[in-house]
Amino acid sequence: MPGAVRRLFDSFTSYSADEATRKNIVNSIGDGAWYAVMTGLTTSFMGVYALALGAGDTMLGWLAALPALVALLSQIPAAMITERASRRMRVLWPATIAFRMGYLAFAFIPFLPIPPVARAWVFIGLFAVMSFPGTVSGVAWTAMMGDIFPAHLRGRIFGDRSMLLGIVALLATIAAGPLLDALPYPYNFTALFIASFIALLISLMYLRRVTEKPEIGENVANNAANIKSITATLKDKPFLSFVAAMFVVHIGFNISAAMWTLLYVRVLFLSKTFIALITVVTQITSVLTFRWWGRLADRIGPRKALLYSVLLFAPQPFLHMFVRTSWPLIPLSIASGLAGSGFTLILFNVLLGVAADERKRPSYIAVFNGLMGLTGFLAPLIGVAIYGRFSMNTVFIIATLIRLLGILLFARQTRLEPAA
Numbered sequence: 001m002p003g004a005v006r007r008l009f010d011s012f013t014s015y016s017a018d019e020a021t022r023k024n025i026v027n028s029i030g031d032g033a034w035y036a037v038m039t040g041l042t043t044s045f046m047g048v049y050a051l052a053l054g055a056g057d058t059m060l061g062w063l064a065a066l067p068a069l070v071a072l073l074s075q076i077p078a079a080m081i082t083e084r085a086s087r088r089m090r091v092l093w094p095a096t097i098a099f100r101m102g103y104l105a106f107a108f109i110p111f112l113p114i115p116p117v118a119r120a121w122v123f124i125g126l127f128a129v130m131s132f133p134g135t136v137s138g139v140a141w142t143a144m145m146g147d148i149f150p151a152h153l154r155g156r157i158f159g160d161r162s163m164l165l166g167i168v169a170l171l172a173t174i175a176a177g178p179l180l181d182a183l184p185y186p187y188n189f190t191a192l193f194i195a196s197f198i199a200l201l202i203s204l205m206y207l208r209r210v211t212e213k214p215e216i217g218e219n220v221a222n223n224a225a226n227i228k229s230i231t232a233t234l235k236d237k238p239f240l241s242f243v244a245a246m247f248v249v250h251i252g253f254n255i256s257a258a259m260w261t262l263l264y265v266r267v268l269f270l271s272k273t274f275i276a277l278i279t280v281v282t283q284i285t286s287v288l289t290f291r292w293w294g295r296l297a298d299r300i301g302p303r304k305a306l307l308y309s310v311l312l313f314a315p316q317p318f319l320h321m322f323v324r325t326s327w328p329l330i331p332l333s334i335a336s337g338l339a340g341s342g343f344t345l346i347l348f349n350v351l352l353g354v355a356a357d358e359r360k361r362p363s364y365i366a367v368f369n370g371l372m373g374l375t376g377f378l379a380p381l382i383g384v385a386i387y388g389r390f391s392m393n394t395v396f397i398i399a400t401l402i403r404l405l406g407i408l409l410f411a412r413q414t415r416l417e418p419a420a
Contacts (some may be wrong), residue, residue, distance in 0.1 A: 024148050029161050030206030036165040037199035040172025041192055044279040047261030049189055054116030060258040061384030066128035068376025074135035075370030079362040087212055088144035098133035100200040107193035110186030143362045146352045159294035162345050166287035177276025233367045239354050245410035250372045252403030254379035256317050256395050278333045285337025293342040302350050309342030314403040317396035
């Protein structure tokens with residue numbers, strides 16, 4: 001290994017004495033970094049792409065809701081498939097390939113010889129179908145990360161990983177906006193999705209190099225999931241209290257999900273470059289604050305840190321009611337990036353902590369993701385219906401109030417958390 005590469009390797013892995021763990025850290029970062037190229041290129045523009053294909057306002061609600069419905073219905077099968085496999089990778093690998101092939105298909109939807117609205121429905125339908133292998137791979141990946149990385153290292157590992165992935169996604173987003181504005185439709189989106197697919201292929205090479213611990217695979221295989229193991233998680237009161245609070249919080253997040261694209265495109269008439277700029281500002285803030293959130297969680301406890309991140313998210317819909325020009329979106333994006341880095345990093349670690357039993361961890365993950373997915377299916381449709389019947393500001397007020405209710409529920413159980 002060249003000297004410079006070795007020093008970089010040591011700088012992100014020196015806190016682990018186990019060589020296998022150190023290699024897994026690096027390969028996990030490599031996999032995530034190339035996956036982040038795809039997310040940076042596409043995440044901010046999926047709704048914009050749907051509108052370009054011919055989608056109406058209501059269809060944007062279905063774009064958020066249908067994939068969430070499929071993900072919801074996939075959670076229990078995903079947990080059972082994952083727990084029955086002697087290795088997580090045996091499930092993760094084929095599911096990941098199936099999910100990522102969809103991004104190549106996205107590139108050619110504009111050339112289908114069908115009416116524009118039909119093309120938009122093809123995009124929405126394909127995005128929804130992809131949610132099944134995406135859910136399976138997500139459950140398997142999360143369980144595998146819990147298997148291969150010890151609890152006392154996860155904060156450091158995923159803090160560093162999230163920071164690096166944020167930088168990569170940031171650079172990809174910076175490139176995406178000007179690319180979409182520079183090329184004519186539909187070649188701009190075709191180029192975007194082909195580049196995303198190439199990045200996903202490189203990501204697969206790193207994912208394949210991650211090694212599992214044999215004893216965990218044997219233990220999991222001997223405790224295969226069934227409906228009883230799924231329902232057993234529903235008797236875990238601390239887990240249920242956590243899920244109930246996060247369920248309400250996610251309703252508050254998702255009820256306004258379709259409003260952001262409508263605000264940017266239909267109300268403020270933002271260019272794709274400025275939409276990318278908003279994402280870039282959010283990502284820069286996230287990258288700069290990941291490690292701060294990690295230290296805060298170590299000092300005050302992960303649940304309290306998670307509570308603070310949700311508190312930062314709560315007023316976002318209300319504040320967007322007063323946006324009439326583009327410039328206020330910059331400070332709002334900074335606040336969103338600060339809240340998002342804490343929420344993303346700490347929620348993952350809190351969930352792994354709640355699901356401490358490695359034999360049942362996929363079941364816990366499935367139940368949690370399934371219930372959060374239910375909000376992702378119903379809430380955007382409710383939000384679009386309220387928007388159509390009343391106004392966008394009505395949706396923003398309701399979203400803010402629901403987020404505050406979720407904070408109250410979570411704050412009650414957070415008071416019981418032991419000191420860090």
